[in-house]
Amino acid sequence: MAEPSTRPAVVDDAFVTAAHGILAGLVADGAALGWVEPPDVDEVAELLGHVAAAVADGDGALRAAYDGGRLVGLGYWLRYARPTHRPHADLEKLAVAADVHGRGVGRALTAALIEDARRAGIEVLTLDARGDNDGALHLYRSLGFQVYGRLPRFVAVGNRRYDKVLLMLDLRAAPR
Numbered sequence: 576m577a578e579p580s581t582r583p584a585v586v587d588d589a590f591v592t593a594a595h596g597i598l599a600g601l602v603a604d605g606a607a608l609g610w611v612e613p614p615d616v617d618e619v620a621e622l623l624g625h626v627a628a629a630v631a632d633g634d635g636a637l638r639a640a641y642d643g644g645r646l647v648g649l650g651y652w653l654r655y656a657r658p659t660h661r662p663h664a665d666l667e668k669l670a671v672a673a674d675v676h677g678r679g680v681g682r683a684l685t686a687a688l689i690e691d692a693r694r695a696g697i698e699v700l701t702l703d704a705r706g707d708n709d710g711a712l713h714l715y716r717s718l719g720f721q722v723y724g725r726l727p728r729f730v731a732v733g734n735r736r737y738d739k740v741l742l743m744l745d746l747r748a749a750p751r
């Protein structure tokens with residue numbers, strides 16, 4: 576694959592279908608994306624519709640990565656709804672198709688989403704990751720995120736429990 580190209584996503588039926596394929600496939604393989612079972616396409620459509628509405632209101636950013644014409648990754652952040660948290664946003668899902676892992680797509684998506692947040696005037700970008708998600712934690716830290724907390728054995732997947740690691744990027748302090 577050439578340099579991964581990311582762009583703001585347009586949420587139409589084709590995008591929902593392709594995004595569902597990536598998300599459901601990753602969750603089926605045990606990825607830590609907030610689902611225990613792979614989501615069905617209606618659930619992904621509802622989620623992406625919600626994100627697209629927030630983007631239209633200036634309260635979010637949704638990025639897609641393409642390899643040629645094929646969707647290979649997506650990620651988004653949403654501004655916090657709580658009135659006292661409105662200057663801040665949470666990066667909620669970052670997902671790259673398994674067959675292109677390790678080729679820079681996740682890094683390109685996350686870097687673009689950080690730039691989107693900066694441009695939107697977001698002050699603090701937060702996210703959380705499962706404690707065993709070494710690849711994602713390495714990626715976020717390398718882009719400047721700092722761990723500010725950890726909820727021990729908080730993430731429940733059946734009988735298993737994993738730490739929830741809380742990270743933040745303070746865009747008021749980060750160098751441009």
Ligand SMILES: CC(C)(COP(=O)(O)OP(=O)(O)OC[C@H]1O[C@@H](n2cnc3c(N)ncnc32)[C@H](O)[C@@H]1OP(=O)(O)O)[C@@H](O)C(=O)NCCC(=O)NCCS
Pocket residue numbers: 601606607608668669670671672675676677678679680681682683703704705708709710711713714717
């Ligand atoms: C996490 C994820 C988005 C990374 O995407 P990716 O395209 O494979 O990542 P990149 O190729 O851009 O690599 C980014 C960095 O992460 C590192 N990395 C990726 N997977 C890794 C792993 N399993 N272990 C250690 N490091 C890993 C890479 O080495 C790279 O670091 P480097 O540039 O210093 O070498 C992808 O693995 C994924 O979709 N995972 C399943 C869903 C998920 O866990 N999302 C995050 C939820 S918080």
